[in-house]
Amino acid sequence: MGHAIIVNQAERTRGIIKLPGDKSISHRALIFASLAIGQSIIRGISQCEDCFSTLKCLKDLGVRVKREKENLVIFGRGLSGLKKAKRELDCGNSGTTMRLLSGVLAGQNFSGVLTGDKYLKKRPMSRIVDPLRKMGAKINLTGGNYPPLKIRGSQLKGIDYKSSIASAQVKSCLLLAGLQAEGRTTVTEPSRSRDHTERMLKYLGVPIKIQGKSVSVKKEKAFLGKEFVIPGDISSAAFFVAAALILKNSCLKILGVGINPTRTGFLDILIKMGTDIKIKNIREICGEPVADLEINGKGRLKAIKIGGKIIPRIIDEIPILAVIGCFAQGKTIIKDAGELRVKETDRIHAIVSQLKRLGARIKERKDGMEIFGRSELKGTSVKSFADHRIAMALAIAGVAASGKTKINDTDCIRISFPEFEELLKRVIKL
Numbered sequence: 001m002g003h004a005i006i007v008n009q010a011e012r013t014r015g016i017i018k019l020p021g022d023k024s025i026s027h028r029a030l031i032f033a034s035l036a037i038g039q040s041i042i043r044g045i046s047q048c049e050d051c052f053s054t055l056k057c058l059k060d061l062g063v064r065v066k067r068e069k070e071n072l073v074i075f076g077r078g079l080s081g082l083k084k085a086k087r088e089l090d091c092g093n094s095g096t097t098m099r100l101l102s103g104v105l106a107g108q109n110f111s112g113v114l115t116g117d118k119y120l121k122k123r124p125m126s127r128i129v130d131p132l133r134k135m136g137a138k139i140n141l142t143g144g145n146y147p148p149l150k151i152r153g154s155q156l157k158g159i160d161y162k163s164s165i166a167s168a169q170v171k172s173c174l175l176l177a178g179l180q181a182e183g184r185t186t187v188t189e190p191s192r193s194r195d196h197t198e199r200m201l202k203y204l205g206v207p208i209k210i211q212g213k214s215v216s217v218k219k220e221k222a223f224l225g226k227e228f229v230i231p232g233d234i235s236s237a238a239f240f241v242a243a244a245l246i247l248k249n250s251c252l253k254i255l256g257v258g259i260n261p262t263r264t265g266f267l268d269i270l271i272k273m274g275t276d277i278k279i280k281n282i283r284e285i286c287g288e289p290v291a292d293l294e295i296n297g298k299g300r301l302k303a304i305k306i307g308g309k310i311i312p313r314i315i316d317e318i319p320i321l322a323v324i325g326c327f328a329q330g331k332t333i334i335k336d337a338g339e340l341r342v343k344e345t346d347r348i349h350a351i352v353s354q355l356k357r358l359g360a361r362i363k364e365r366k367d368g369m370e371i372f373g374r375s376e377l378k379g380t381s382v383k384s385f386a387d388h389r390i391a392m393a394l395a396i397a398g399v400a401a402s403g404k405t406k407i408n409d410t411d412c413i414r415i416s417f418p419e420f421e422e423l424l425k426r427v428i429k430l
Contacts, residue, residue: 002411005391005421007398009379011429012297013243013250017423021046021230022258023416025196025288027096029102029228030054030173032200034063036076040225043071046233048416053092055408057101060085061112076225076395079180080270084110088148091116093344093415096169098147099128103173106137107180108153113212115148119344119386120339125149128173131161135177135185140326162203166312168262170191171215178217186216191309194262196288203287214340223312231258231290235316238266239392240427241295242320245275246327246400250297252427257292269321273328274302303330303373318368319351319393325371326360329402334368344412345385354382354394379403388415395420399428 026046031054045051055072059065062083064075077083082104091097091114098114102125105112115121133139138152158181163170166189175197178185191213198215201208204223209216237257238241244250259267259279270277276296283290301324306314314321318337325332340347352364358379361372377381379401384391391410398405413420 002409003399005395005407005410006403007395007407008246008400010399011249012247012429013240013252013427014429015427016253016255017240017427018255019232019236019257020048020417020419022233023050023235024096024168024194025230025258026051027054027100028196028200029230030058031100031176032204033074033075033212033225034061035079035104036204036225037078037222038076038225040074040076040228040231042073042074042228044230046230047418049092049414050094050096050416053090053094054097054101057089057091057097060087062090074225077090078222079220080109082108085112088113088115091120093117093120095120096124098125098149099169099173100149100176102128102132102149103176105151105153106132106135106139106177107156111150111152113148113150117254121147121405123147124342127165127167127170131159131170131174132177134159134161135181137177139175156181158185160186162188164190166191167191168197172197175201175215175217179220181219184216184218186214188214191312192262193312194260196260199260199287227286229285229286231285232256233417234258234260234263234266236420238317238320239295239420240395240423241270241293242324243279243396243399243424243428244295244297245270245301245324246396247297248299250295252295253276254293254295256290257293259289261289264311265310266317266321269304269306269314270309270324273304273324274300301328301373303328303332305333307333307368315339316389319347319389320396321368321370322355322362323393324353324399325361325373326375326397328373330373332371332373336367337363338367343387345387345390347387347390350385350387350390351393354390355397357382358397358405375392377401379405381406381408384409384412387414388412388417392417392420395424
């Protein structure tokens with residue numbers, strides 16, 4: 001069963017905290033620093049298992065890394081300087097690692113195998129494999145539509161690809177391949193997904209064309225290493241923002257959080273729900289907007305309908321939004337979020353089934369859920385489905401539930417936020 005988190009009902013949250021580095025930006029900083037010429041330094045990198053998976057794969061591809069206190073120094077090998085790995089590249093539980101490195105390996109002059117744990121091997125990969133094959137990549141899926149992926153490096157050609165879904169992983173994979181492809185590679189999405197890759201390319205001085213929902217790059221000879229400073233992860237901040245909102249008389253400050261507009265849909269929704277959230281000290285660091293958040297819990301939340309174009313901007317935060325919906329006045333509806341069914345687990349079923357165990361009035365839909373707010377939650381034993389975001393969302397629900405709540409199988413939290421339990425204990429007041 002592994003580690004379990006036990007939480008008691010809390011009175012409020014109080015304090016000032018700084019969160020670990022953003023996971024999405026950390027992945028990209030590691031990859032681009034490795035593909036750059038010369039030395040890069042990464043400050044504030046996420047210490048989560050997913051990012052360690054990316055780092056380990058890059059080391060296996062010949063990238064030299066040196067740790068200096070809290071920072072990493074990456075000795076980049078250039079776009080064509082990676083070496084064939086002596087073993088399979090183990091992506092662990094990280095879909096981001098697998099999908100982004102697929103784009104890198106597709107244009108190399110050697111072959112490699114990307115594999116992962118039993119959960120990653122259940123996640124479909126056709127959404128990257130199909131367009132990569134159109135670019136000329138030679139890829140075998142030994143598990144049907146699922147990992148492992150055997151990629152034989154090829155001469156790629158640019159394509160104009162219209163994606164049926166808004167996915168930063170698909171887009172980033174194809175842009176990484178596009179940097180190695182003859183001609184121009186263009187990716188068009190139905191709505192804009194998170195744009196950390198585009199911002200990082202601009203920061204590195206790589207020419208990139210952005211027009212509406214389309215992004216394109218040309219083959220790039222080389223770019224130089226730089227300093228990367230990683231802001232706090234807004235997806236991690238979401239759990240503490242939620243705790244402050246559902247516990248009355250809370251006052252919490254979160255410093256140095258990334259507020260990339262493609263990631264702040266969560267804050268936009270909460271403001272519509274009538275919350276008191278202040279965004280202060282806005283600045284830009286390494287091409288990413290950063291700010292401090294101040295949250296005051298007043299306990300007056302309004303239900304809302306969530307769907308459409310905002311979904312790609314909140315896809316990781318939907319489990320914790322479901323928890324917040326339990327404390328809002330009225331019926332909260334979340335739709336157009338079918339993508340959640342192919343995450344680390346079926347997140348729609350997972351969060352609905354476990355919030356029901358806590359006493360929530362919540363109903364599963366094919367592409368989302370309906371939450372009837374203001375039902376009193378009561379502590380009990382719940383399970384995480386080995387999904388880090390489900391585990392953390394249930395822990396936050398637990399601090400507002402009467403009695404004691406036990407969240408089983410929480411080792412998975414190390415995947416994205418190993419500091420979560422310690423920080424939660426620091427800010428909740430029983």
